Amino acid sequence: MDPVLNPYSPGAGRKPAALVGRDQPRTDWQVALDRVEIGRSAQPFVLYGLRGVGKTVLLSDFRRAAADRGWIVAQVEAGAGKSLRQALGETLHAPLADLARPSAGRRLASALKTALSFKASYDPAGTWNFGVDVAGAPGGGADTGVLETDLRKLVHDLAAAADEEGVGLAILIDEAQDLDPAELVALCAIAHAAAQDDWHVLFAVAGLPSLPRVLTEAKSYAERFNYHLVKELRGSVAADALTKPAADDGVAWDGAAVGLVVEESAGYPYFLQQFGQDTWNAASGSRITYDDARVGVATGRGALDTGFFRVRWDRATRAEQKYLRAMAEDGDDGSSSGEIANRLGRRATSFGPIRANLIAKGLVYAPEHGVIAFTVPGMAAFINRQPTS
Ligand SMILES: Nc1ncnc2c1ncn2[C@@H]1O[C@H](COP(=O)(O)OP(=O)(O)OP(=O)(O)O)[C@@H](O)[C@H]1O
Ligand SMILES: [Mg+2]
CATH class of the missing domain: 1.10.10.10 (Winged helix-like DNA-binding domain superfamily/Winged helix DNA-binding domain)
Incomplete structure (x- = not known):
């Protein structure tokens, strides 16, 4: 079938045409967003699991859900060559620039001032200008050089600004097992403080199966975080990952073809997308048959062996x-x-x-x-x- 129309998406973090089997964490996340908006606390979400199970895709779905509500949102990846301080600082520039306006309220003005000081803490020559006069505003001081102190000030002031705007602040960190020990401790401590005082902030972190242990070793109260094991997709849910995207294009899978790909992929989302993609390319007409799936799985295995x-x-x-x-x-x-x-x-x-x-x-x-x-x-x-x- 036409590879141009191929609806499958093997690849790290690539949004699937049908995001299936994650109803529980997605609903929980909506509830947490609701809670924060009315001034109740919500524990950080921790998404953990093997490579290729769909953590990044779910984290990005969380980000979109928060952004759709107009929240201030920062999503970063740990261990990608930047410290947490720098990664968060840089990611926050765009959402803050969007919010900044001369008529900014008091809390927004002080949050902008704090963000400027945070930026200066890792980039003294940096020139951010939000076009807002923050000279008379309280805030600033997120540049002591001590990560926990500075990040706490930043998160606190941004969450207060978000509250003033009627929204919340969402901080999402992927590959969180790669945070260094001081970053983990700071993150846990700030999330704890935020939960105690009902700051308008919600955290989500994603990482390998070692992440829960890494977090609880950093701070024991991380035991109370909201843990979600992201796993392979089972039976009919795995089948949906194959059939739904095709159905949207008027293409139907034969039951035996679905069965083969689900079995051969063991329900792992990455493999489902790879085999789905190769099976689609092997098929013709508007039906996908068992023989197409056999070719697709064999081709897909070759692609995984030479790539993934x-x-x-x-x-x-x-x-x-x-x-x-x-x-x-x-x-x-x-x-x-x-x-x-x-x-x-x-x-x-x-x-x-x-x-x-x-x-x-x-x-x-x-x-x-x-x-x-x-x-x-x-x-x-x-x-x-x-x-x-
Ligand atoms: N719920 C889902 N339904 C269908 N496909 C999915 C789902 N979740 C992820 N995928 C697909 O699986 C692949 C891997 O997803 P993702 O990159 O999010 O995994 P990951 O757990 O973050 O992996 P890594 O540990 O390597 O970063 C992508 O091709 C994505 O499109
Ligand atoms: Mg990932």
Whole structure:
């Protein structure tokens, strides 16, 4: 079928034509937005799960829901070469510029002044100008250099401005497992303060399955955050991810074709999109048949092997690949670090740097102490298919 019209969207963070199976967190998020708007607190949302399950897509859906209500919204990705301070500061420029006007209320003027001081804390030469005279306004002082102090001041003042505007402030952080320890502590402490005093702010963070542990280790009250495990899609919901986008274009999937793709993808959203895309391209007319799905799955697997899996494998050094191979013997469920060291004939401690590098590269994570697992479903099988050299 016409590849130009192909409705499937394999790729990191790419919005699917049909966002299926996430009704609960989306409803919960709407309730939290409602609560904040009437001055009640809502705990931060934590979206966690393996790579390719749809965390970023859900986080972006949260962002749109807040933006649709006219909220002040900042979405950033941790670990993308910028500190949290800088990433948040820069992202806030556009929404603040949109809000700024000469008739700005007192709280908005002080929030703008605080934002200017926050900007100066990481970019002394920076020249933001909101076209609003903030000289006489209270605010400012978010430039002590201590992240928790400065961020607290910024979030507090922006949330107060949002309240004055009849909306809220939403702060969304993707890949949050990559925040550094001081950033995690600051974030948890500020979210805690906000919840205690009903600031008009709502946080959402997304990251790998290690994120809940990382947060609660930073601050124990992170246990009360609102955790959502983002998982593979099951049965008829996974089927919807395939059939709904096609139906919108007047194309129907045969039941057997859907069954094959759902089974072969194990319901993982990324794989559903990949196989869906390749099956569409293999089909002709306005029906997708079992044979089209067989071709699509085979083509899709090839694409995953040369793309999705390959880029991760190539990111590992030879020594790291050796470690990953030893892990792959246990499949996708995780391995004991001690057992892997045994397999490789060395002491577990000597693999500390390799493990740390693999975690930093996002290839593996530690579900619990002494255990190590792949962040990508199907990685073990991919590795086992690679020739040893
Ligand atoms: N609920 C959903 N329904 C259908 N497709 C989805 C859904 N969620 C995500 N997808 C698709 O799955 C793929 C991966 O989504 P996304 O990038 O959000 O995953 P992720 O969990 O953030 O992965 P990573 O950990 O690699 O950042 C994308 O192609 C996206 O279109
Ligand atoms: Mg993501």
